[in-house]
Amino acid sequence: MGQLASEQMAKGNGQSLNGQSSAKLKSYAPATGELLGEAPNMGPDEVRAVVERARRAQEAWGALSIEERGERMLRFRDALVDRADEVIDLLSRECGKPRHEALLHELMVVADVITFFAKVAPQALAPREISLHLLKHRRSFLHYSPRGVVGVISPWNYPLQLPLRDVVLALVAGNAAVLKPSEVTPLIALKAKEIWDAAGLPEDVFQVVTGYGPTGAALIDAGIQLCVFTGGVATGKRVAAACGERLIPCVMELGGKAPLIALDDADIERTAQAIVFGGFTNAGQVCISVERVYAHQKVHDRVLDRAVEITRSLRQGDPASDFVDVGAIIFPHQIDVAERHIKDAIEKGAQLKVGGKRREGTGQFFEPTILSGCNHDMTVMTQEIFGPVIPFMEVASEEEALRLANDSHLGLNAYVFTADRDRGHRLAERVQAGSVLVNDVITNGGTPDAPFGGIKQSGFGRVLGEDSLRDMCDVRHISTDRVRMTGKDPLWYPYSETSYGWFKKGLRALFSGGGIVQRIRDIL
Numbered sequence: 399m400g401q402l403a404s405e406q407m408a409k410g411n412g413q414s415l416n417g418q419s420s421a422k423l424k425s426y427a428p429a430t431g432e433l434l435g436e437a438p439n440m441g442p443d444e445v446r447a448v449v450e451r452a453r454r455a456q457e458a459w460g461a462l463s464i465e466e467r468g469e470r471m472l473r474f475r476d477a478l479v480d481r482a483d484e485v486i487d488l489l490s491r492e493c494g495k496p497r498h499e500a501l502l503h504e505l506m507v508v509a510d511v512i513t514f515f516a517k518v519a520p521q522a523l524a525p526r527e528i529s530l531h532l533l534k535h536r537r538s539f540l541h542y543s544p545r546g547v548v549g550v551i552s553p554w555n556y557p558l559q560l561p562l563r564d565v566v567l568a569l570v571a572g573n574a575a576v577l578k579p580s581e582v583t584p585l586i587a588l589k590a591k592e593i594w595d596a597a598g599l600p601e602d603v604f605q606v607v608t609g610y611g612p613t614g615a616a617l618i619d620a621g622i623q624l625c626v627f628t629g630g631v632a633t634g635k636r637v638a639a640a641c642g643e644r645l646i647p648c649v650m651e652l653g654g655k656a657p658l659i660a661l662d663d664a665d666i667e668r669t670a671q672a673i674v675f676g677g678f679t680n681a682g683q684v685c686i687s688v689e690r691v692y693a694h695q696k697v698h699d700r701v702l703d704r705a706v707e708i709t710r711s712l713r714q715g716d717p718a719s720d721f722v723d724v725g726a727i728i729f730p731h732q733i734d735v736a737e738r739h740i741k742d743a744i745e746k747g748a749q750l751k752v753g754g755k756r757r758e759g760t761g762q763f764f765e766p767t768i769l770s771g772c773n774h775d776m777t778v779m780t781q782e783i784f785g786p787v788i789p790f791m792e793v794a795s796e797e798e799a800l801r802l803a804n805d806s807h808l809g810l811n812a813y814v815f816t817a818d819r820d821r822g823h824r825l826a827e828r829v830q831a832g833s834v835l836v837n838d839v840i841t842n843g844g845t846p847d848a849p850f851g852g853i854k855q856s857g858f859g860r861v862l863g864e865d866s867l868r869d870m871c872d873v874r875h876i877s878t879d880r881v882r883m884t885g886k887d888p889l890w891y892p893y894s895e896t897s898y899g900w901f902k903k904g905l906r907a908l909f910s911g912g913g914i915v916q917r918i919r920d921i922l
C-alpha cells in the first residue's frame with residue numbers, strides 16, 4: 399500500500415497513522431498520488447471558537463432581509479462561476495473525477511441551487527397566515543426564523559456540491575454555517591471558503607473546520623443549532639446519537655442501494671446507457687448510483703449485452719490530463735470493498751462480464767465492472783458498494799422485481815425503465831425509496847426544486863425543495879385576536895357546573911357523528 403492509500407486508510411478511526419492525530423491533513427490526488435496540499439487538523443477548542451464567531455456574525459446576517467441575503471448569495475455564485483476553471487481543476491485533481499462531472503455535477507449544481515433558492519426564498523420564507531378551524535376568532539401566522547449556527551458534515555464523493563448545497567440552504571434562511579468536509583477532500587472546501595471571502599462576503603458567516611472524525615464530533619458539541627449530516631449509515635448513527643444527547647435536530651443523508659428495474663417493454667438502448675452512466679459516473683462513488691439491476695427475462699440478455707459493450711468502450715484514466723469517462727477511486731478503501739463484493743459474488747455463482755480488477759501502477763483505479771447471474775445471497779446485491787460495480791439479476795415478473803427492489807435496509811433512490819410511463823409511475827409508487835425516477839437516472843441529486851433524501855436506513859429529513867429551506871428555520875406560531883377582546887374568556891376561570899354542561903354539549907355538537915339537526919338538538 400502506498401503512502402497515499404495508507405494515510406487515507408486511517409479514515410474511520412478519526413485518526414491518522416498509528417492512531418495518532420496528525421498535525422495536518424494531507425490531500426493527495428487519487429489519480430496520480432501527487433500531494434496537493436495540507437489542511438489543519440482542528441481540535442475541539444478551535445472548533446468551538448469558530449462556532450462562537452459564527453454565532454456573533456449570524457446576528458447581522460439574520461437581520462438582513464431575505465432579498466439582501468439572496469443578493470449576497472448570488473454574488474457568491476458569480477464568484478464561483480468566474481473562477482470555474484480553478485474550481486473544476488481542483489475538483490478533478492483532488493477527487494480524480496472527469497472534468498465534465500466536476501463541471502456538471504458539482505459547480506453547475508451549486509450555481510443552480512444558489513440561483514433557485516435566492517429566487518424562491520422571499521416567498522418560501524414569508525410569514526404565512528393559517529386558518530384555525532375551531533378558534534375562528536383568532537388570526538394565526540407562521541414565521542420562519544433562522545435557527546442560529548448550522549453544522550454541515552460532508553463526505554468526499556461530491557466535495558463541492560453536497561456541502562455547498564446544505565451551506566447555501568442554511569445561509570439563505572439566515573443562519574451561519576460551519577462546514578466540516580471529509581478529511582480526504584479538504585482542499586475544495588477551503589477553496590470555496592477562499593472564494594466566499596474574496597467576494598467580500600461576511601467571513602464568519604460561512605466557515606470551514608478541517609480535521610478527522612473527531613473534528614466533526616467537536617462541531618456537534620460546539621453549540622450548533624442544527625446538524626446536516628451526509629455520509630455512511632454507521633457514522634450517521636453515531637452522529638444522530640450525539641445530536642440526540644444534545645437535543646439538536648439533525649438531517650441524515652445516508653447511504654443508498656438504488657435498484658434499477660427494467661420492465662419487459664423497456665427500451666434496450668436507453669436502459670443500457672442509463673445503467674452504465676448511472677453505475678459508473680463518479681466511478682460509482684455516488685449514493686444514488688445504480689447499485690443493482692433487476693431485468694425482466696424478455697429484455698435481460700439484450701440489456702446486459704449492450705451494457706457490457708458500452709462499458710468496454712469507456713475510457714478510464716487521469717481526468718486532469720485527458721477527457722476520460724471514468725476517473726479514479728477517491729478513497730482507496732472502496733477498492734477493497736469492490737473486490738470483496740466481486741469475490742463473494744463469483745464464489746456464489748455470478749459471472750464476471752467485464753472489468754473486475756484494480757489497475758496496477760500509478761493512481762487508484764478500479765475497472766468498471768458488470769456481473770450477471772447475481773442474487774440476494776450475494777453481498778453485492780444487498781450491501782452498499784460505492785464503487786464501479788453493477789450486478790445484474792434476471793427476474794420473471796414485475797412483481798418479483800418490486801419485491802427484490804424493496805428487499806433492502808436502504809431506500810434512497812430507485813429507477814424504473816419502461817415504454818409505458820403510466821405503468822412506470824404506478825410501479826414507482828410501490829417502490830420503497832425517497833425518490834424514484836422513471837426512464838432516467840441520477841438527475842434528481844441536483845434538482846433544487848424537488849426534495850432529496852431517503853427512507854429506511856438511508857436517513858431522514860430532506861435537503862433541496864422549498865420545504866428544506868423552511869426546515870433550516872425555527873417555525874414560530876404567532877396568534878392575534880381577530881376582534882377586540884375585553885374581559886375574561888369563557889374558557890378561563892371560574893369552572894362551574896353550568897359551564898361544564900355547556901362544554902359537554904359543545905363536545906357532542908362539534909364532534910358527534912350525527913347530522914346538523916341532531917347537533918342542534920344536542921345543544922338545546
Ligand code: NDP
Pocket residue numbers: 409410412551552553554555556560578579580581582609610611612613614615616628629630631632633634636637650651652653654684685782784810852856857
Ligand atoms: P463517512 O460517514 O465516513 O463520513 C462522513 C463525514 O462524517 C466525514 O466528514 C467524516 O469525517 C465525518 N465523521 C466521521 N466520524 C464522525 C463523528 N464521529 N462525528 C461527526 N462526524 C464524523 O462517509 P464517507 O465520507 O465515507 O462517505 C461515503 C458515504 O456517504 C456513503 O455511505 C454514501 O452513500 C454516503 N453519501 C450519502 C449521500 C446522501 O445524500 N444520502 C450523498 C453522498 C454520500 P472524516 O472524513 O474526516 O472521517
